[in-house]
Amino acid sequence: MALLRYESQVRPPLVENEKTYHQVTEDIVRPIEANPTRLWWIGFLISVGLLLFGVYSIYREVTYGVGQWNLNKTIGWGWDITNFVWWVGIGHAGTLISAILLLFRQGWRTGVNRAAEAMTIFAVMCAGQFPIWHMGRVWMAFFVLPYANTRGPLWVNFNSPLLWDVFAISTYFTVSLLFWYSGLIPDLATVRDRARLKWRKFMYGFLSFGWTGSTKHWQRHESLSLVLAGMSTPLVLSVHTVVSFDFATSVIPGWHTTIFPPYFVAGAIFSGFAMVQTLLLISRKVLNLEEYITIEHIEVMNKVIVLTGSIVGVAYLTELFISWYGQNPNEGWAFAQNRLNLFSPYGWSYWLMMGCNVISPQIFWFRKLRRNLVVTFFMSVIVNIGMWFERFVIIVTSIYRDYLPSSWSTYYTPTIWEIGFYLGTFGLFFTCYFLFSKFFPVIAVAEIKHILKKSGESYKKNMYHIEKESAEQLYNDVHHDHHH
Amino acid sequence: MAVKKFVVGCFDDEGPLFDAVKKVRKSGYKLHDVYTPFPIHGLDKAMGLRDTSLHTAGFLYAIFGTTSMLSFMTWVFTADFPLNVGGKPHFALPAWIPITFEFTVLCSCVGMVITFMYLCQLAPFVKKHHFHLRATDDKFVMVIELTSKTNESEVSSFLTGLGATEVNVQNAETGWWLGRYDKEQKLFVEGQSETVSA
Secondary structure (H helix, E strand, O other): OOOOOOOOOOOOOOEOOOOOHHHHHHHHHHHHHOOOOHHHHHHHHHHHHHHHHHHHHHHHHHHHOHHHOOOOOOOOOOHHHHHHHHHHHHHHHHHHHHHHHHHOOOOOHHHHHHHHHHHHHHHHHHHHHHHHHHOOOHHHHHHHOOOOOOOOOOOOOOOOHHHHHHHHHHHHHHHHHHHHHHHHHHHHHHHHHHOOOHHHHHHHHHHOOOOOOEHHHHHHHHHHHHHHHHHHHHHHHHHHHHHHHHHHOOOOOOOOOOOHHHHHHHHHHHHHHHHHHHHHHHHHHHOOOOOOOOHHHHHHHHHHHHHHHHHHHHHHHHHHHHHHHOOOHHHHHHHHHHHHOOOOOOHHHHHHHHHHHHHHHHHHHOHHHHOOHHHHHHHHHHHHHHHHHHHHHHHHHHHOOOOOHHHOOOOOOOOHHHHHHHHHHHHHHHHHHHHHHHHOOOOOHHHHHHHHHHHEHHHHOOHHHHHHHHHHHHHHHHHHHHHO | OOEEEEEEEEEOOOOOHHHHHHHHHHHOOEEEEEEOOOOOOOHHHHOOOOOOOHHHHHHHHHHHHHHHHHHHHHHHHHHHOOOOOOOOOOOOHHHHHHHHHHHHHHHHHHHHHHHHHHHOOOOOOEEEOOOOHHHHOOOEEEEEEOOOOOOHHHHHHHHHHHOOOEEEEEEEEOOEEEOOOOOOOOOOOOOOOOOOOO
């Protein structure tokens, strides 16, 4: 038993201060039971305001057509698809934390996985808006589904990356939602059993599906989580791979590259972790959860950010090298003139991307900066600006000058309704996040209790004895084997 | 789903549970269940529960997803509506890998979650008897069913001896019924049932 509970002294505690199981429940559930704070209301109302502006922007687009946006003959994909890829990418960190880190047995994920998974779901909801409303005649959106119809039946094209995307994104959303909610059920039952108000008993009774905490149910729950994690891991990699296929399978210079799938996945995790940092730095402060989302958690995530940022940097350089080495004049032009050249119409966006994504995260090689909350917060915003520009660079600088100079487009600037749509998805994202943080436990209560005796600060103090005992035990065992 | 009589023992820590479960099984009492606020690894084994086959179900759903999607796309593009896309082959297996994969994952995950909910009888408006409200907070609740052979006070003192800090006797319905948590609802009205055995 002792060895099962053992975790090295070298590892800092994941739950700070002396905590009992009951205190863990108290600390995490209390914000749900209290009245929302003034700050919560301000944030929530701003989000709803943005959401309404977004709804109006979409209303204009649906009523008057895609012409409400400044997309033109060569720039058929502009802010909309940039935003789509950006939001999908942000979602990826949630799945990485909840699934891949579960498989790798990373204890620190328990502090942040619930909020990160919620972020995934909200980000994918935002992402999905863009291709849907970009269709123009959105009432025909169901045409993307393969159903028996009276037009032949004329089926969808299963060979098209755009259809792969439909399957990838909808599967990703569904699986993330199931994973998140199945993890929430026991914690919602905790809230239910503490509830005193009638409406709260009703609501959490409804949401927790009658969970009791039976050992058999926990056994199945563990099995379910493990398999869902196992399935989500290749799924999350496939989703951004498929998103990158939207570009990579085309013949547009700047898009037609085999490096896209791994480069997109790394970029997605990079931007996703930055968004997790932004959200958690605020949440831990506002909800008083600093003992559960510790500086350790933040430092580990900053390490992931510097790693993935550097992978993305290597990908940028590889792309440049191949565009020269490949000797394809069109591709060479796309990189040398449309991107690298600072004085070309969009050259600034390429260098903004380079500065934000590759150069600035390198400050996280320093432990002191990794553990600085203000620096982390600004970096998390900078990374997401950089990653937005990455998608903008890929999409717009590749298509504004195509093979025919006669159809080179004029400079593309978004209309207020394109910007409004983007702001609207921020509204959607933060409205959902504010509601989530008010009504749901933002930290997985049961999972924290599960690691408390291994990684809690008060319990770690006892580890020294276990360490000594087990070393002696190990010595005796080896000695014993030697003689027989 | 009858009303039965149970002796409920609450433990403050998961530590004594393993030993307690072992002793309960040894002494021949009917262990109904142990309710815990978080999963305790190895307790299922100690209780003698068999491993869950949920993952096998997930595998079968996955196989269903793979075969159904692949055969559907094959039928559509080779038999029902063969489209000539730039002279490419109708049976375009490599191009179908992404969709086949996604559908496999979708079927497996959705199927497993539904199976999980069915097996554990979890759904909105499902209500169950909860032996202790803090079983989802910080109490580890061991429930022993009273039979004609077991004595109430004997089991109670047995549980106290194992380290239970709180012991009580409850008449409870097993299983589930439709209900709301803001209302006292039971399937049977207490006192009317004849299945309670003292």
